Amino acid sequence: MKLHPANFAHQYIFTGYGEGYVLINQIRYKQSLIVLPNQLIENWPVLSIAELQFHHFDALITLSPEIILLGTGPKHIFPNQSLLSQITKTGIGIEIMDTGAACRTFNILAEEGRHIAAAVLVQL
Template identity: 35%
Template sequence: MKFQLDQPQGGNNISRHDGTCVWVNGVEHRHSVLVPWQGKPEDWRLTRFEDLAESHFERILALKPELVIFGSGPRIRFARPNLYRALIQARIGMETMDIGAACRTYNVLASEGRAVLAALLIET
């Protein structure tokens, strides 16, 4: 039996979430956040699903993930494909989930060393 703590290969781990915030590497984030598999999480200047724009997804593109897990809030809401056209053209996959499922899925993929990014919408 193994007794040492498994650390994600990518470096970032989402340890907890609720309706108002997520904890990444023990740090609380009360606003929408981009969590790459490596590097520092970044504020994602988004407060409402209805405000999603192409520029939000272009910012994700700059981080060069192979897969994006979009946590659309407490329930699943799908962004219009024209908003994430830049990801499609770059052949970057995107999956949409509620924020809880997005956090769990991100952790699994990051622990496997995948170049995954969680785009987590926290509406304020």
């Protein structure tokens, strides 16, 4: 699916997504990654929700976004409840959704000027 940005200047946004990829500022990525409006962390070493652990969020938590949008791939899958508890104890909110929904939600919140992050799983 191709997304059409509304009013974005000099920031990272999702411009499309599909099976096994996401587009950020028209560049195709085929691996999991973390996106903030002003920063891109490529090659996030997570391949599945089952392997996701708290330490995978270390770099992201130090950036203190107000919310993390966790894109779980093509299906909406909840991670381990203890992981969610550990993240919320940091004072950062987390929302779980499929990767397409995370891309769309990220763009809306970024346009509003929110300090958000999307951690998305890109599965082949």
